[in-house]
Amino acid sequence: MYTTSTAFLEALQEAGVSYIFANFGSDHPAIIESLTDASLKNKDLPKVIISPHEFVAMSAAHGYAQVTGEPQAVIVHVECGTQNLGGAIHNAFKAKIPMLVFAGASPYTQEGELLGSRNEFIHWYQDVNDQRGIMRGYSKYDNEIRTGKNVKQLVHRSFQIAKSEPQGPVYLMGPREVMEEETERVEIDTSLWEPIIGSALPEEEVHSLVSDLLGAKNPIVVTSYLGKKEAAVKELIKLCEKLAIPVLESVPQMMNFPANNPMHCGFQWNEDKQHPILEEADLVLAIDSDVPFIPTKNKPPKDATIYYVDADPLKEDMPLWYIPSKRFFRADSEIVLNQINKLVDQSSIDNSAVSTRRYKISLYHEKMKKVIREAEKPQENIITPEYLTACVREFVDENTIVLNEAITNYGVVTNHIRASETGSYFSSGAGSLGWNGGAALGMKLAHPDKTVISLTGDGSYLFSVPSVVHTMAEQYDAPFLTVIYNNRGWNAPKHSTLGVHPEGIAKNANQFWVNFSPNSELAKVAEATGNAHAVTVEDPNNVKDALRTAMEHVKNGRSAVLDVRIPKV
Template sequence: MYSASTALLEALGDSGVTHIFANFGSDHPALVEAIAEARAHGRAIPMIVTSPNEMVALSCAHGSAQLTGQAQAVIVHVECGTQALGGAVHNAAKARVPAFIFAGLSPFTQEGELRGSRNEFIQWIQDVADQRGIVRGYMKYSNEFRTGKNIPQLVRRAMQLAHSDPKGPVYLTGAREVMEEEITPVAIEPDCWRPLPAAPLPEASVAEIAAALATAKRPLIVTTYLGRKPEAVHELVRLCERLGVGVLESVPTTMNYPHDAAMYQGNHWNHPFQNQRLAEADVVLVIDSDVPWIPTINRPAESARIFHIDIDPLKDSIPLWYIKAHRSFRADAATALAQINAHLGRAGWDEAAAGARIQHYVRLHDERAKQIEGREAPDGDTITPEFLTAAVRRAIDADTVILNEGITNYPAICDHIARTKPGTFFASGGGSLGWNGGAAVGMKLAAPERTFVALTGDGSYMFSIPSTVHWMARRYKAPFLQVVYNNRGWKAPKYSALAVHPDGYAARADDIDVSFEPPPDYAGIAAAAGGAFVRTVKSAGDLDEAIREALRAVREGGRAAVLDVWLPAL
């Protein structure tokens, strides 16, 4: 029998999906049967990856799409499974990551009228009025399969929307009776469903932006996620090196500019001070950034001219957003930068002025590099975040992929891991913790030959559902190294409280309910769930050897590894 579920599997495969991260339930008999039937006949379908936790499933798809640009599929169980996707829905939406989510619906018949009619008590309890409404505010597209006859078209439309900028997740549902429907296969023309091409800058604006950068005394580019496309990084380096333009990352979620390149001027997060590079800039070009600065603390000079290029310049999913840009454009970063570079090649620029700017930024870059190196010095036997991150950096190569969910240690990790190649550094792009473990599994499945290292706070480690993550890593042969920056509590809420009430009761209290003392056995969780190589490291002298052994276990032993590294307690 060729069913609607068979059509769904084929449509996903034809759309480029290689992995389905699945958490099956009572609404999926037709899919389970279609998968078994395909295997029995040797027909190719995407790999089914059993995901005991739904948030981990979507985090896997999220990570895979970040690395490859290709949406993967997630299957969950009715409205309960949809809600259990939890913060991963927020993360995928805010990171503009393409993902295909399918959830079943409770059967709509109850007296055996159709195959799939209700036969379990839970199907009344799970019948809700507006299941799609649970995630509607986060989706690029949502719809319901009402017949199997047009499933290929709806899957293609969903994927077209998911992969068109600004990218994002899509959500489809289908009741048991629909997914059981016997249908005739439908052939469609794939070219009709391609994502929209990258948007360029208007030609007149290319010249305006190029001239502003070329004639400024202190031009600066601010970016967060430009590095989602490696070609954008190459064009940015070319532009900055020829004109002498500094680059400042604001809460970076990708590797946007090589940290060892002279125009790189660092990264700014929630630092409670004015960034001097931003303060002195007379022309600022913001490219692909949701939060280029926090204006109550850190902002450009009032006299600075601000240009803004973004795949999502209006930020229409953020109710309060503006940066007072002189001009703002919806355009693809790689395309826009290539246009500016091409214009400069035709029009030329003042090379003497560019040389003076280059000298200025080289001096500042070198000063910053010395400061960062100084922070990596050991503090007796104490392990600091800077010392730990530098030790990881020394043990890996330039192609190793870093996942950063260090939260209060975001800046230290970014500074001291110091990535130099596009596609080797990622953060979640959202604000819901627990992305790193599932994302590492998804990335490893997408690129088995590469090494992945997840650097995580102890709070975000617990949010990641490590028992599920490490079971999946073992079952599907997706080993990675996970390093826990263990300060025995939630430092972020403590910092937030003290920032607003520096002299309040919380500042004087011994306990503000953010401590994890006594700490869980983080390493032991991974060992029990997934047979991971584990070490708890409390002494600086033991760190290098522990990292070497852990990486050996991942690369040679095919085992995931967890290092529970104790930092000073919060």
């Protein structure tokens, strides 16, 4: 039969979905029937990737969309599977990652009135009042499939919303009887379901912005996720090189501006210090950045002129958020930078001022590089995060993707990996730990020809459900390297406590309730469940050899995990 499930799966194929990351349950018999029927008939549908944990499934879809820009599908089991997505829902929504999540729903008949009626005890327990409400605060759109007659339209509308800026996850659910329903095939012209086209600035506003930019003595650009578009990065490079404008990356979700460019003036995370270039800025162009600076730690002068450009400039999903900007623009960064560059090319430029600023920023850039190099020097008997990252960097080439979920060593990784190619570096872009494992898997599936290296803290590694991650990596031939920055504890709560109580009781007692078992063999989890090459590294003299051997395993099709012991929390 041609059912609602058949039409649903066809719609995913029409929408360009390559993978369905699935955790099937009692609500999916019709989908399983349709998938099997399609397989037997060699009918093209997205490939199913079985995920034994929903968090990993959504993290994999997250990673795939990050490196390709194309949303994938996640199928989970009723409200239980929806809730088991957990922090991955937060990550996808806050990081603006497009994807479609589908969950079945308990049957709404119980006496055999319709095909799919209740026949298992669990159907009563899994019948809840507001299943869609679980996702409502973390998705751009949610709806229930009530008939097969318009299921394709609902799917394509969902993707249209997911892919329109600001992008994000969408959620559909469908009761078992509806998904079993026989229906007629509907033809869809996908060209009529394209996402909303990005916006430009009004002409008079471009003139105002460029006038202020050209008149500024110490302008600066701050960004976090402009690198989603390679063309936007090229436009930013053109602008900053022409006018000698420094770029500061605030908690970068990806490579936004080449770290080797003389106009790159560093990264910021939670460091408790003022950035000197931002401190003296008289104009800040904050573009594609949710948190361009933290006012209690690091901010521009009070009288600095700020322009804010973003697909979501009001952050209506963040109850407390404000930046004192001259203008807020809901616009596409690539289009805006192109507008600015065109007008700058037609404008009179104070070349003397630009030359002076270029020398100053280039000098700062070189001093910054020197400090970074000094920090990378090996130390006797301990493996510093700086040295470890520098060692990893030696194995990174133009065909490598690096993931960073090192958390309290997040800043160390960004500073010392020094990513300079679009699409070569990613972080989760949000706050729920564990993204690294599933995301690495998704990125490897997206780019099987590339080497994927995941750099993670020990806490983030445990959050990622590594047993499931490496089971899937072996099953689907998606090997990657994981390097654990293992300080045998959870350093983030300690940092947070000291940030509020620098001389408090916890510090004086040296008790922060953050330590893990020092005897845990974290890499062995991946070895046991995914046949990964697993090694614990404690001697700084062994780091490079361990990395070299691990990379050889990955190149030969086997995942590798290095549990590297850095100084304890």
